[in-house]
Amino acid sequence: xxxxxxxxxxxxxxxxxxxxxxxxxxxxxxxxxxxxxxxxxxxxxxxxxxxxxxxxxxxxxxxxxxxxxxxxxxxxxxxxxxxxxxxxxxxxxxxxxxxxxxxxxxxxxxxxxxxxxxxxxxxxxxxxxxxxxxxxxxxxxxxxxxxxxxxxxxxxxxxxxxxxxxxxxxxxxxxxxxxxxxxxxxxxxxxxxxxxxxxxxxxxxxxxxxxxxxxxxxxxxxxxxxxxxxxxxxxxxxxxxxxxxxxxxxxxxxxxxxxxxxxxxxxxxxxxxxxxxxxxxxxxxxxxxxxxxxxxxxxxxxxxxxxxxxxxxxxxxxxxxxxxxxxxxxxxxxxxxxxxxxxxxxxxxxxxxxxxxxxxxxxxxxxxxxxxxxxxxxxxxxxxxxxxxxxxxxxxxxxxxxxxxxxxxxxxxxxxxxxxxxxxxxxxxxxxxxxxxxxxxxxxxxxxxxxxxxxxxxxxxxxxxxxxxxxxxxxxxxxxxxxxxxxxxxxxxxxxxxxxxxxxxxxxxxxxxxx
Amino acid sequence: xxxxxxxxxxxxxxxxxxxxxxxxxxxxxxxxxxxxxxxxxxxxxxxxxxxxxxxxxxxxxxxxxxxxxxxxxxxxxxxxxxxxxxxxxxxxxxxxxxxxxxxxxxxxxxxxxxxxxxxxxxxxxxxxxxxxxxxxxxxxxxxxxxxxxxxxxxxxxxxxxxxxxxxxxxxxxxxxxxxxxxxxxxxxxxxxxxxxxxxxxxxxxxxxxxxxxxxxxxxxxxxxxxxxxxxxxxxxxxxxxxxxxxxxxxxxxxxxxxxxxxxxxxxxxxxxxxxxxxxxxxxxxxxxxxxxxxxxxxxxxxxxxxxxxxxxxxxxxxxxxxxxxxxxxxxxxxxxxxxxxxxxxxxxxxxxx
Numbered sequence: 047x048x049x050x051x052x053x054x055x056x057x058x059x060x061x062x063x064x065x066x067x068x069x070x071x072x073x074x075x076x077x078x079x080x081x082x083x084x085x086x087x088x089x090x091x092x093x094x095x096x097x098x099x100x101x102x103x104x105x106x107x108x109x110x111x112x113x114x115x116x117x118x119x120x121x122x123x124x125x126x127x128x129x130x131x132x133x134x135x136x137x138x139x140x141x142x143x144x145x146x147x148x149x150x151x152x153x154x155x156x157x158x159x160x161x162x163x164x165x166x167x168x169x170x171x172x173x174x175x176x177x178x179x180x181x182x183x184x185x186x187x188x189x190x191x192x193x194x195x196x197x198x199x200x201x202x203x204x205x206x207x208x209x210x211x212x213x214x215x216x217x218x219x220x221x222x223x224x225x226x227x228x229x230x231x232x233x234x235x236x237x238x239x240x241x242x243x244x245x246x247x248x249x250x251x252x253x254x255x256x257x258x259x260x261x262x263x264x265x266x267x268x269x270x271x272x273x274x275x276x277x278x279x280x281x282x283x284x285x286x287x288x289x290x291x292x293x294x295x296x297x298x299x300x301x302x303x304x305x306x307x308x309x310x311x312x313x314x315x316x317x318x319x320x321x322x323x324x325x326x327x328x329x330x331x332x333x334x335x336x337x338x339x340x341x342x343x344x345x346x347x348x349x350x351x352x353x354x355x356x357x358x359x360x361x362x363x364x365x366x367x368x369x370x371x372x373x374x375x376x377x378x379x380x381x382x383x384x385x386x387x388x389x390x391x392x393x394x395x396x397x398x399x400x401x402x403x404x405x406x407x408x409x410x411x412x413x414x415x416x417x418x419x420x421x422x423x424x425x426x427x428x429x430x431x432x433x434x435x436x437x438x439x440x441x442x443x444x445x446x447x448x449x450x451x452x453x454x455x456x457x458x459x460x461x462x463x464x465x466x467x468x469x470x471x472x473x474x475x476x477x478x479x480x481x482x483x484x485x486x487x488x489x490x491x492x493x494x495x496x497x498x499x500x501x502x503x504x505x506x507x508x509x510x511x512x513x514x515x516x517x518x519x520x521x522x523x524x525x526x527x528x529x530x531x532x533x534x535x536x537x538x539x540x541x542x543x544x545x546x547x548x549x550x551x552x553x554x555x556x557x558x559x560x561x
Numbered sequence: 562x563x564x565x566x567x568x569x570x571x572x573x574x575x576x577x578x579x580x581x582x583x584x585x586x587x588x589x590x591x592x593x594x595x596x597x598x599x600x601x602x603x604x605x606x607x608x609x610x611x612x613x614x615x616x617x618x619x620x621x622x623x624x625x626x627x628x629x630x631x632x633x634x635x636x637x638x639x640x641x642x643x644x645x646x647x648x649x650x651x652x653x654x655x656x657x658x659x660x661x662x663x664x665x666x667x668x669x670x671x672x673x674x675x676x677x678x679x680x681x682x683x684x685x686x687x688x689x690x691x692x693x694x695x696x697x698x699x700x701x702x703x704x705x706x707x708x709x710x711x712x713x714x715x716x717x718x719x720x721x722x723x724x725x726x727x728x729x730x731x732x733x734x735x736x737x738x739x740x741x742x743x744x745x746x747x748x749x750x751x752x753x754x755x756x757x758x759x760x761x762x763x764x765x766x767x768x769x770x771x772x773x774x775x776x777x778x779x780x781x782x783x784x785x786x787x788x789x790x791x792x793x794x795x796x797x798x799x800x801x802x803x804x805x806x807x808x809x810x811x812x813x814x815x816x817x818x819x820x821x822x823x824x825x826x827x828x829x830x831x832x833x834x835x836x837x838x839x840x841x842x843x844x845x846x847x848x849x850x851x852x853x854x855x856x857x858x859x860x861x862x863x864x865x866x867x868x869x870x871x872x873x874x875x876x877x878x879x880x881x882x883x884x885x886x887x888x889x890x891x892x893x894x895x896x897x898x899x900x901x902x903x904x905x906x907x908x909x910x911x912x913x914x
Contacts, residue, residue, distance in 0.1 A: 059886065061809030068707050124711020126732060129663035131701040133654035140656035140846050141649045182649040188586045191644040215642075289823075290579030304808065304885050307840035315834060321827035323602075325844040327658045327702075376842075383824055384577050522835060 048100065048119055055096045058089050066093045067120050071127045074109045076363035081372035084299045086405035088413050091361065095414070108366045132327070136179065139329035139377075141186065143178040149210035150178050156233055157203055161225040169201040169223070173371055176330040177207050180264075180294070180377055183324070187379065189262040189292040190214055196256070196284050197221075198248050198265035198277055205230055209239035218242045218260075220252060248280060249394040258388045260284045264294040266375075269301040269406065272398035274310055282318055282382075283391040289384035293320075296330050296375040301406050316522055317478060319386040319499065324379035331371035361414055385480065385499070444550030445501055445521035450530045452514040452539035459509045461492040463536070468496055468503070471532030477524035500524040505533070514539070519549065564620075564637040571614045575906065576607050582643045584611045588621065588628055589638060589645030595870035599847055602818040606911035612863050623864045650846070654698070657848040657879075659705060661697035667729045668697055674752055678722055679744040680855075688720040688742070691785070691815075692873055695849040696723055699813070699879060700730070702845075703781070706881065708811040709733050712780035715803050717767060717796055720745060723783060728758035737775065739765035767799055768896045777890035779803045783813045785877070788820035788908060792901045793829055797882075801837050801891040808886040812839070815877035818847050820908050838888040847876035860912065 049060050056063070062085045069083040076094070083090050094110070097103035102116035112120065132138040143150065154174050163169040172180075181204070184190050190208065194216045197205050205219045219241060221227050227245045234241040246252065248265075263284055267277035278295050285291040297307065314320065394400060402408060452458070461484050472479045478499035486492045494505045501519040503526075508514075514537050518526040534542065565578065572581070580603045587597035601608055615621045620634035630638060638644070650656040661668065675693050700723075703709050709727060715737045716724045722745075724736045738760060740746050746762045753760040765771065782803055786796030797814055804810045816826065833839060850873035860866040904910050 059808050061807075065707065065809075124734065125707075126710055128704050128710070128732075131659045131661065131663055131705050133651060133658055133660045135653045136651035136658060138658035140651055140654060140658040140848065142651040142653075143649065145647050145649065185646050186649040188583070188644075188646060191646060192642045288579070289577055290582060304840045304842070304883055307842070308834065308838070308885055311830075311840055312834045315827065315831045319827075321823045322830060322841060322844055323823065323826070324846065325841055327705075327843065327845070329658065381823055383827055384579065522831070 048102075049123075052093075052096055052100060055099075056089070056092050058085070058093055062089060063093055064123050064125060066090060066097070067116075067123060068125050070097075070103065070110060070112055070116070071120060071125060072130070074111060075369065075372075076108065076110055077368040077372035078370075079110060080300065080364075081374055086303050087300050087407050088405060088410040089303075091364075091410040092413050094363070095361070105362045108363055110363050137175070137329045137331070138327040139179040139183065140326070141179050141182040143175075143182040146178055146181065146211060149207065150174070152210050152237075153177070153203075153207050156206060156237075159229075160201075160203055161223075161229055163201060164223060164225075167201070167223050170332050170373070172202045173331045173333050176332075177202050177204055179329060180204065181207055181211070183326070183377065183379075184262070184264070184292075184294060185211075185213065187292060187323075189294075189379075193261040194218075194259065196260040196263040196281065198263060198281055200230065201226060202266070203230065204264060205241050205243075206233055206237075206239065209234065209241050210237070216240070216242070218244065218256065220244045220246050220248055220256075222247045248277060249400065251391045251393055252280065252284065256284050257391055258284070258286055260286065260291070262292045262294070266296045268401045269298060269306070270399050270401060270403045271306055271309055272395070273400035274302075274306075275313060276394050276398070276400060278310075278314065278380075279318075279389055280391060282320070283388050285382060285386070285388050287387050289382055289386060291382040291386065293380045293382075295378050297378055298373070298375040299328065300373060300375075303405055306405070312523075314380065316524075317476060318389060319383040319478075320380045321383060322378065323381045324377070326377040328374040328376045330375045330377055332373040332375075333371060387478075387480070389478075445519060445548075446526050447517070447519040447547040447549050448526040448530050449545040449547070450514075450516040450518070450534070451541075451543040452516065452534065452537050453512065453542070454540035455507075455512045455514055456538035456540075458507050458512055458514050458537050461486055461494070461507070464492070464494060464505075467533060467536035468494060468505075471529040471536075472496065472498060472503075474532050475520065475524045475526065475528035477520060477529070498524070503529060512539075521550070563640055564633060565640050568614060568618055568620070568637065571618065572610065576610060578641065580607050581611055581637075582641045584608055584615070585630070585634075585638045585641065585643035586645055588630065589643065590648070591627070591645065592648065593870075594628065594865035595872075595874035598819050598874065599876050602823075602847075604822050604907035604911075605819045605909050606907065606914075607822070609860060609863070609866075609912040612866075616863060626865075628865045650848075655694075655848045656846040657698040657702065658845070659698055659701040661694075661701040664697055664701060664704075664730070667700075667726065668693065670729050671726045674725055674756075675722055679748050683742060689854045690721045690852050691877070692850045692852055693726075695873075696721055696726055698848055699723075700726055702843075702879070702881075703727075703783075703811075703813060704730070704732070706811065708781045708813075713737075713778065714781045714783065715739065715775070715779045715800070717782060717784035717786075717800055717803075719749060721785065722749065724749060724760050725752055725756075725758065727783075728753070728760050729756070733759065735759045735761065737779070738762045739767065739771070741766050766898070767795060768898045768901055770895055771799065771802060771893050773893075776802055776893060777805055779805065779810070781811045781813070785815045787902060788817050789901060789905050790825055790828060791896065793821075794832060795896055795901050797829070797833060798837075798891050799893075801833075801839070801884075802893050804884060804888070804890060806889050808884055808888060810884045810888070812880075812882045812884075814880050815849050816880055817875075817877050819875060822907055825907065833882065837891055838885040839882045840885065841880065842883050843879065843881035845879045845881075847878045849877035849879055851875040851877070858913070 066083045069079040104111045157174045191213045192215045197219045200219045227243045263281035265277045267274040481497040484494040496503045503518040506515045518529045520526045583601040587600035710732045719738045724738045750762045782800035784796045786793040800812045
C-alpha cells in the first residue's frame with residue numbers, strides 16, 4: 047500500500063524505491079546513499095523527500111535515519127542489512143596496482159597540485175587510487191605497453207600516470223581546458239615525460255592526422271545520450287582499423303538510468319564492429335575536495351557545491367559537502383573486431399544536449415525547487431524509432447528487404463556521383479558501409495553492390511531505358527527505406543514501385559539468430 | 562617476407578593477427594602455461610593451433626619449465642608490438658572485486674553438501690562444476706546487487722548446485738531449479754528436504770517449451786550456458802522468458818572466454834540488446850573457475866602443456882543484465898537439441914582434431 051503511494055508520488059518504480067531503502071539500511075550519510083543506491087540522482091533526492099513526507103525517514107542534522115515505520119517498510123520489502131562484500135584492497139575493481147608503487151608515489155604529489163576542477167568543462171577528477179586501478183586494468187588487457195594512447199579530456203591526469211610507468215609508445219591528450227594543458231605540459235617537461243598535449247574542444251572535429259592512428263583511447267564522457275556517444279565515437283574514429291584495439295570510458299548510474307545504458311550499448315554495437323569485454327563494478331571514485339575549496343567544482347565537487355546552495359530549497363542532508371568520495375562510475379572496455387573501420391569524425395550537433403538532462407545532478411535541485419518529480423528522460427527521436435522498429439522486428443523478422451523499381455529516371459545516364467550518393471544514403475540510414483563496388487558496362491549500363499555491416503544493397507541501371515533496379519536488404523535497426531529514399535533523390539525517377547519483404551521471420555528455433 | 566607473413570601462411574583464415582598477438586602476450590607475461598588461455602581470451606583450439614605453429618616454426622623454445630621466445634619469436638613479437646604485463650588480478654578477491662568472507666558460515670554448511678554431490682559429469686550435456694569458491698564470489702556479487710534478497714530465483718540447469726548455496730543464505734524467497742539430469746534433480750531435492758530449503762526442482766529439457774505457469778514469474782535468473790552460439794542464447798533468452806515484466810529484474814550468466822571468440826560475444830550481445838528491453842550492467846573479469854573435469858587431457862605435442870594443470874584453469878567471465886521498464890517476458894520457443902549441444906570450431910575438443 048505504502049509502496050503504491052510512494053511510487054505514485056515520486057513517479058519512480060518500486061524497484062528504485064527498494065534500492066534507495068537498501069542503501070539507507072547501510073549508510074546514514076546522504077552522499078553515500080546517493081553513491082550506492084544506483085538510481086539517478088534527481089530521482090534519489092525526490093524519493094528521499096517523499097520517504098520523509100510519509101514518516102519513513104528522518105533528517106537528523108546531516109544524517110538520514112529510518113523511523114520505526116521505515117524499518118518496518120524495509121522488512122516488508124524483504125530488505126535486510128547485508129555486510130559490505132566489496133573487496134577493500136581493490137575497491138571492487140578486481141585489480142591491484144602494487145606493481146606501480148614507484149609511479150604511484152611520484153603521481154600523488156603531482157596530482158595534488160593540479161588546477162581545481164572547472165564545472166564549465168564538466169570536470170571532476172577521480173581519486174589517485176581510482177586512476178591507478180584503471181591503469182592496472184588497462185595494462186593487464188595489453189592496452190598500455192608499447193601502445194599509442196589517446197586521452198579525450200584528461201582532468202584525471204591519467205596521461206601523467208601512464209607516462210610515469212614508461213610503458214606506452216606515445217600519449218596524446220586532447221583537452222579543452224588551457225590550465226590543464228599547461229599543467230600537463232609543465233609536468234611533462236619537468237619529469238621528461240613524453241606526452242603531447244593538444245588544446246581543443248573535443249566537440250569539434252579533431253586534427254585530421256590523429257584519425258585512425260591509435261591503439262587505445264580513454265575518455266570520461268558526459269552522460270546525456272548524445273554526449274556519451276559523441277565522446278566514445280570520436281575515440282573510435284581515432285583507432286586504427288582492424289581487430290584488437292581498445293576503447294575505455296567511464297559511465298555512472300548516478301546520472302544515467304538503465305534506459306540510457308541500453309541506448310548507448312545498442313547504438314555502439316549496432317554501428318561499429320566492436321564488442322563489450324568489460325563492464326566493471328562502479329569502482330572509479332571521484333574526489334570531493336575541490337568543490338569546497340573554491341566553490342566552483344566539477345562533477346563531484348559540483349554536487350557538494352550545489353549541496354551548499356541547498357539552503358534555499360531546504361534539503362538538510364546534503365547541505366554539508368561530502369566528507370568522503372561518493373560519486374562513482376563503472377569502467378567500460380570495448381574491443382574492436384577484425385571488420386572494424388574507424389567511423390568518420392564529426393562536429394557535435396549544436397542542437398544535441400551534451401551535458402544536462404533529466405537525470406543530471408543539477409536536475410535534482412530543480413526538482414526540489416519545483417517540488418515535483420522529474421519528467422522522464424526524453425529519448426531523441428532517432429533512438430525512439432529504433433526502439434519501435436525493434437518491437438516491430440520481433441513480429442516481422444530479422445531484416446527488411448525493399449525492392450525498388452525506378453522508371454523514367456532523370457539522372458540514370460552515368461555512374462558519376464553514384465558512389466557518393468550510396469555512401470550518403472547508407473549514412474542516412476545509420477548503417478555501416480563495409481565495401482562498395484561500382485562497375486560500368488560496355489556500351490552502357492552500370493551496377494553497384496555495397497556490402498553493409500547490416501546486409502547489402504545492389505543496384506543495376508539501364509540508362510537507355512531510364513530504369514534502375516534497386517535491392518536494399520538491412521537487418522537490425524538500419525532503415526532500408528531511408529536508403530531507397532536517398533537514392534530516389536539521386537536518380538529522380540518519375541515512376542516508382544516498391545515491394546517490401548520481411549526477411550528471416552522467426553520460427554521457433556534458435557538457429558536463426560543472425561544473418 | 563616478414564615473420565608474421567610466414568606464420569600467417571600456416572594459420573587458417575579464422576585465426577587473426579590479433580589472436581597471435583594475444584598468445585605472444587601471454588607467453589611474454591610469464592604466466593603458468595595453462596593460464597595462457599585466461600590471459601589470451603581467444604578460443605582454446607585457436608590458441609593451441611597458434612602454439613603448435615609457433616613451436617614448429619621455431620618461434621618458441623622450452624627451458625625446463627619455462628617457455629621463451631627465440632630470436633625469431635622476439636622479432637615476431639616486435640613486429641606485432643606484443644609485450645607482456647604482470648598479473649594485476651587482486652589475489653584477495655581473485656579479480657571478482659568482492660570477498661565472500663561474510664558468507665563463511667553458509668560456505669561451511671555448503672561444502673560438505675557439495676562434496677557429496679553426484680560426480681561423473683555428462684559432457685554431452687556440457688556439464689562441469691565451478692569451484693565452490695568461484696560460486697561464492699558470484700553469490701556475494703548477486704547479494705551486493707540486491708538480486709537475491711526476498712527474490713524469486715530460477716536456476717536454468719544446476720550442475721554447480723548453486724541453488725543450494727543460494728537457499729542456505731536464507732535470504733531468497735524461493736528457488737526453482739530446471740534441470741534435465743535426474744541425478745542432480747534427486748540430489749538437490751533430497752538436500753532441500755533434509756535442510757528444509759525453499760527449493761523446487763523440475764525436470765526440464767531447456768530446448769523444449771517451459772511450463773506456462775512459470776513464464777514471467779521470477780525476479781532473477783542464473784545460468785551457465787553451453788558455449789555454442791545457439792546454446793548461450795537459448796539459456797539467456799529462456800531466462801528472459803522466465804523473468805517478470807518491468808524493470809530491475811536481473812539475469813546472470815557465465816560466458817567463457819576460452820571457447821567463444823569475441824566475434825561470437827558481439828553476436829550474443831547484439832542479439833540480446835536488439836530483441837529484449839535490457840541493458841548489460843556488468844561484464845566481469847574471468848574469475849569463475851571450473852573444477853578440472855574427468856576427461857581432461859593434456860596436449861602431448863606441446864611440452865609446456867603435456868601435463869595437466871592439476872588445478873582449475875578453465876575460466877568464465879560473469880555477465881549481469883538488467884531489465885528496463887518496457888521489458889516483457891520473451892516469447893517461449895523450442896530448439897533442436899543437436900543445434901544447441903554441439904562443438905563448434907571454437908570448442909575445446911577441436912584442439913585435438
